[in-house]
Amino acid sequence: MKLKSMVPFLLISISIFMICLQCQKSSLDIQPFGQVDGKDVFLYTLENDNGMRLEVINYGGTIVRWFVPDRDGNLADITLGFNTVEEYVEKSPYFGCLIGRFGNRIAEGKFFLNGKSYELPTNNFPADIPCHLHGGPKGFHTKVWDVEYIQDEPVQGLKFHYISEDGEAGYPGTLDVTVTYRLTNENKLIIDYKATTDQPTPINLTQHAYFNLKGEGEGDILDHVLMIDAGQIIPVNEGLIPTGAYRPVKNTPFDFTEPQAIGSRIHVEDEQLKFGEGYDHNWVLENQSGELALAATLYEPTSGRFMEVLTTEPGLQFYSGNFLDGTLVGNSNKPYPFRSGLCLESQHYPDSPNHPHFPSTILNPGEVYQTRTVYKFSVK
Secondary structure (H helix, E strand, O other): OOHHHHHHHHHHHHHHHHHHHHHHHHOOEEEEEEEEOOEEEEEEEEEOOOOOEEEEEOEOOEEEEEEEEOOOOOEEEOEOOOOOHHHHHHHOOOOOOEEOOEOOEEEOOEEEEOOEEEEOOOOEOHHHOOEEEOOOOOOHHHOEOEEEEEEEOOEEEEEEEEEEOOOHHHOOOOEEEEEEEEEOOOOEEEEEEEEEEOOOEEOEOEEOOOEOOOOOOOOOOOOOEEEEOEEEEEOEOOOOOEOOOOEEOOOOOOOOOOOEEHHHOOOOOOHHHHHHOOOEEEEEEOOOOOOOEEEEEEEOOOOOEEEEEEEOOOEEEEEOOOOOOOOOEOOOOOEOOOOOOEEEEEEOOOOHHHOOOOOOOEEOOOOOEEEEEEEEEEEO
8 A cells, every 4th residue: 555545544543543542531431322303312421530420411411410429438329310311301300401592481481572572382380370491392401412522631521512593492593502511620510601692582591400419319308408698589479480579588488598408497388488389489699790609508417418509690599399299210210209309500580581670681693691600519
């Protein structure tokens, strides 16, 4: 074989060798996880030097398992999830997935933007009041995202990319979305959200992991000790839609400015707790600067696991797993009963397109939507 004809072969061989070497060095593991709409779904595993392990699928950018050490160094999966992609498609209550275009609720699935009315599909009906929830029935949680492996020693991660076409789920504009998960040796998961658009459109992206720091399937979360750095919540009506007002948390069961056990006041007679059947509200964070700041902490006494949530977002939705009822069986083949997981969703406020005095969720052409949320683990 002549040298000239060997050059392409050598280049290809070197490229393959470098890719294999990089995968070996990073310990990135990729396994088949089924198909959705004829598209392949894979399970990607990231692991740091401390043994913390994150397992994610490209269907919905979903966190399937998240193994975190306790005070004795023992690992447990601290998020609720399923073993098959079929279960995520057929019955998942947003376990571990990326939410978009708009996290949380939009009243009646309707909003006005620049003098034009838009109507979105409704898929949630608290108190028989319709709303558009988490991007609708075909939101970003149902999409098979493109994936790129990234490594910036010693951090490794996954970059998820999706293009939401103009008119998808009723939203205006083509939205180009990138979400990056980075796992660090400081036991942090850094989530960066980025998007651009060619028309004005609402956007409110978040991650919907359900946490149980004792381990998934290990009982309820009522003994978890929660702190939220917020002096106000956004009260809701019976349909869990914001009234537009702000309610101080002082002297109410919603005051988590000092760490409190979640179950300590969840049964108090309070109209807002009755509407949500527990906690399912947006807290107005003290930090409104757009800079990364501590929003919440979560501590589980028996394991010693301690989680900090930092975000650039102005709000945090705390949901206490009120609609789990034991019918779903998770990764460890144990049922998920009432309040066996909780969500801490960094976000802008629910129904913001219909409340002009809320922080704006409208992204315009030429602008870049960019937010960051960090989940950091340690022990006490």
